[in-house]
Amino acid sequence: MLTPEAMIPDARKEALSEAVSQRFSCRKYQARDLEPGDWSALAYLCGKCALPGVRLIPLRCNEGLFSLPLMRVPVIRGVMTCAAVVTENDSRDALIYAGFSGELLVLELTAIHLGTCWVTGTYRKNLAEEKARPGTGCKLQGLIAVGYPDTKKSARRRKPLRSICTADPAEWAEGPRHMAELVMQAPSAMNLQPWQLALEPDRLILDAREHNPRTALDIGIALCHAELACSGTHTWHLAKSGDEPYCWAE
Numbered sequence: 001m002l003t004p005e006a007m008i009p010d011a012r013k014e015a016l017s018e019a020v021s022q023r024f025s026c027r028k029y030q031a032r033d034l035e036p037g038d039w040s041a042l043a044y045l046c047g048k049c050a051l052p053g054v055r056l057i058p059l060r061c062n063e064g065l066f067s068l069p070l071m072r073v074p075v076i077r078g079v080m081t082c083a084a085v086v087t088e089n090d091s092r093d094a095l096i097y098a099g100f101s102g103e104l105l106v107l108e109l110t111a112i113h114l115g116t117c118w119v120t121g122t123y124r125k126n127l128a129e130e131k132a133r134p135g136t137g138c139k140l141q142g143l144i145a146v147g148y149p150d151t152k153k154s155a156r157r158r159k160p161l162r163s164i165c166t167a168d169p170a171e172w173a174e175g176p177r178h179m180a181e182l183v184m185q186a187p188s189a190m191n192l193q194p195w196q197l198a199l200e201p202d203r204l205i206l207d208a209r210e211h212n213p214r215t216a217l218d219i220g221i222a223l224c225h226a227e228l229a230c231s232g233t234h235t236w237h238l239a240k241s242g243d244e245p246y247c248w249a250e
């Protein structure tokens with residue numbers, strides 16, 4: 001059974017950590033189709049990055065998919081390709097796995113110089129469902145816009161590292177501190193950055209200040225970034241009840 005700790009070979013982690021610092025939410029693309037090689041890479045990566053219970057579906061589209069009713073100007077401009085993020089159900093674990101899988105796709109695409117943007121709000125959901133055909137019982141959780149950027153990365157707005165950690169990470173060992181730095185750079189819906197990292201003697205906890213469906217997706221995204229800081233044998237546990245933190249590594 002594929003699990004988050006089995007998805008990324010240690011040898012791939014340095015390149016994907018580099019992609020973490022290059023990635024940004026690209027909202028303006030060059031309005032051209034992906035080259036055949038890039039389309040093949042997208043299709044291959046959609047299969048490779050998906051955890052059990054998650055499907056990443058490459059789709060051709062246009063910017064009309066990313067405009068909202070009553071808004072004439074699309075929020076994501078020039079986009080001609082995207083990936084639909086679909087889960088088999090609406091459970092919290094499925095959302096965490098969807099966040100992890102989608103973000104792994106984002107980082108792999110960043111590593112081959114494609115622009116991306118997670119979109120769960122500013123798109124036409126009915127139209128996207130018609131295109132993606134999620135299947136009975138399955139849920140479309142959002143889209144990831146993909147293409148050639150027509151804009152550059154601007155300064156990243158982030159909370160200070162200390163505020164996403166329960167103690168001063170300057171006093172943590174290098175591994176957990178590096179994990180906090182990678183989590184801090186993760187994208188999140190409306191840039192809410194809901195994460196809370198805690199270091200205990202025998203485990204590292206990745207939690208959020210609130211537990212709700214939207215936060216679960218952001219936790220999955222942060223989990224993908226956190227995994228890049230891990231090496232050797234470890235296991236990620238997901239909460240079995242609402243009283244437990246979202247997830248922790250042992």
Ligand SMILES: Cc1cc2nc3c(=O)[nH]c(=O)nc-3n(C[C@H](O)[C@H](O)[C@H](O)COP(=O)(O)O)c2cc1C
Pocket residue numbers: 023024025026027075117118119120121122123142156157185186187188189190191217218221
């Ligand atoms: C789950 C998720 C949903 C998002 N939904 C939208 C969206 O609907 N529209 C949009 O323009 N940006 C969306 N974003 C992009 C965020 O606004 C962006 O990640 C955040 O502002 C941080 O900026 P950065 O990704 O450039 O670091 C989403 C991001 C995530 C992770």
